[in-house]
Ligand SMILES: [Fe+2]
């Protein structure tokens with residue numbers, strides 16, 4: 001299993017009080033950046049509910065896992081907090097992180113209850129496979145989140161936003177490493193877990209934030225963060241990582257998602273990559289095998 005002591009030693013609240021807020025105000029945010037920051041703050045603010053849902057399951061009563069969840073939730077909380085601060089400094093009206101979290105949750109309640117019910121049932125009937133799935137899902141979402149922050153840090157003209165997002169992305173990469181190593185170990189020599197992960201990912205994969213925004217809103221945000229071919233490149237990198245997990249060869253759920261959302265995007269934002277013959281062959285083989 002991943003080394004929890006190493007994780008705990010590296011854990012810290014994201015530093016943001018030292019940022020040059022005057023410089024942030026002077027650089028300002030574009031309208032699109034303000035929207036994207038609000039989206040990120042919304043998604044981050046939901047982490048506490050994911051933690052509450054899994055922490056109540058018997059299967060999660062493992063000391064290392066509970067330590068990780070506590071640390072993870074603490075770090076995620078301050079991501080939302082830091083982003084909200086930057087928004088306020090740049091003149092955007094935004095709710096405090098905790099108000100935002102409960103308001104959003106109230107709106108997503110029915111969906112959250114259904115997901116929770118499915119989760120509880122799965123955790124009871126197949127605890128080992130459930131944990132393998134939970135870790136794989138977490139790895140995918142942490143990687144996407146890190147990629148989103150890194151992309152904005154590279155493209156924004158606001159140096160303070162770039163610095164804050166580089167710092168947050170570093171923590172997201174560390175979260176990813178924990179989930180990914182844990183998923184790999186739990187899936188090794190475990191055909192039942194591998195089948196469940198493939199089954200759920202191929203039918204339900206959606207990027208983080210799908211409970212917070214409508215599918216079209218979410219597609220629009222992602223296509224703005226990763227314009228044109230970048231969307232397929234970023235999700236392709238995710239697929240490469242997922243495919244490398246035991247038993248998941250040929251699973252390209254990220255790329256499939258990119259194709260699926262094209263029709264939801266305004267025509268000017270759509271992009272379809274040329275067919276990759278090298279990829280097409282193994283993918284077809286894998287779906288006929290499944
Ligand atoms: Fe985060």
Ligand SMILES: [Fe+2]
Nearest residue numbers: 142171172175
């Ligand atoms: Fe994270």
